[in-house]
Amino acid sequence: ETGVTQSPTHLIKTRGQQVTLRCSSQSGHNTVSWYQQALGQGPQFIFQYYREEENGRGNFPPRFSGLQFPNYSSELNVNALELDDSALYLCASRSGGPGANVLTFGAGSRLTVL
Amino acid sequence: KNEVEQSPQNLTAQEGEFITINCSYSVGISALHWLQQHPGGGIVSLFMLSSGKKKHGRLIATINIQEKHSSLHITASHPRDSAVYICAVPTSGTYKYIFGTGTRLKVLA
Numbered sequence: 050e051t052g053v054t055q056s057p058t059h060l061i062k063t064r065g066q067q068v069t070l071r072c073s074s075q076s077g078h079n080t081v082s083w084y085q086q087a088l089g090q091g092p093q094f095i096f097q098y099y100r101e102e103e104n105g106r107g108n109f110p111p112r113f114s115g116l117q118f119p120n121y122s123s124e125l126n127v128n129a130l131e132l133d134d135s136a137l138y139l140c141a142s143r144s145g146g147p148g149a150n151v152l153t154f155g156a157g158s159r160l161t162v163l
Numbered sequence: 164k165n166e167v168e169q170s171p172q173n174l175t176a177q178e179g180e181f182i183t184i185n186c187s188y189s190v191g192i193s194a195l196h197w198l199q200q201h202p203g204g205g206i207v208s209l210f211m212l213s214s215g216k217k218k219h220g221r222l223i224a225t226i227n228i229q230e231k232h233s234s235l236h237i238t239a240s241h242p243r244d245s246a247v248y249i250c251a252v253p254t255s256g257t258y259k260y261i262f263g264t265g266t267r268l269k270v271l272a
Contacts, residue, residue: 082260091167091249091262092206105259139206141260152196152251152260156205 053078053142055155062130063163070125070158074142078153081123083115084139086157092139098123127160135162166190167252169263176270182237184266186250189231193253197224197235200247200265209235209248240270 054073062068074081080099084092094107098117112128121142127134140155167188176182186195194213200206210217210224212233217224221240226233237244247265254261 084260084262089264091264092251092260094259094261097259107259141206152208152211154198154206154208156203 053140053153053155055138055140055158057158058156059159059161061161061163064130064132066130066162067126067128068130068160070127070138070140070160072123072125072140072142072155074121074123074140075144075153078142078144079121080144081117081121081140081142083123083125084141085109086137086139087133088136095125095138130162132162135160165264167250167261167263169248169250169266171266172264173267174269176240176268178241178270178272180240180270182240182244182268182270184235184248184268186233186235186263187231188233188250188252188261190252190254190261195226195233196251196260197233198249198251198262200249202246206249237268242270242272245269 053075056071082097083095086092095109096103097105101117114126117123137157137159139157141152143152170185194211196211197209198206199209212224212226221238223236247267249265251260251262
């Protein structure tokens with residue numbers, strides 16, 4: 050399968066709830082990174098996973114957590130949702146480990162927190 | 164000052180015009196990406212540049228490593244080029260990408 054697939058595409062949650070977003074990375078890509086893009090802003094790096102371990106993190110609180118599975122798919126979990134968590138969440142995968150530069154993005158999951 | 168800055172932030176052009184979008188960065192990089200984001204959010208990688216110039220169809224990207232500056236040019240612009248164009252650079256260690264805030268381009272027919 051080619052390309053990066055994210056699910057769900059849209060979802061609405063209320064403040065305090067928890068959410069799980071999923072990403073299936075491109076075949077052969079073993080590095081996955083997650084980004085948060087607020088309206089009108091560029092994406093902000095959340096964290097990156099390589100071979101099932103987190104190996105880089107941006108300025109996001111611990112309630113943002115993730116997992117990478119043996120098939121290199123990934124999850125982003127956000128606990129205790131806040132209104133400011135409303136954003137587009139993008140997943141990007143690449144091959145060759147953290148230093149590789151060929152990025153493939155998913156279409157994103159748009160989260161609205163009410 | 165942001166580590167990656169783009170200009171202009173918004174650009175409206177008439178169909179057929181030549182368009183230039185600029186990106187300046189202050190972080191050390193091994194390669195710079197130009198990305199295109201259409202309404203709805205999905206991002207497509209247009210170019211990855213580490214030196215010189217690349218061309219794909221009507222799109223041309225250039226980079227000057229010494230001046231830490233890159234440009235994206237669109238020749239013979241078309242309404243379907245309307246999108247947000249974003250440049251992104253990997254930081255040292257290359258696990259964290261820093262993105263510009265994007266240039267919102269609208270091409271009118």
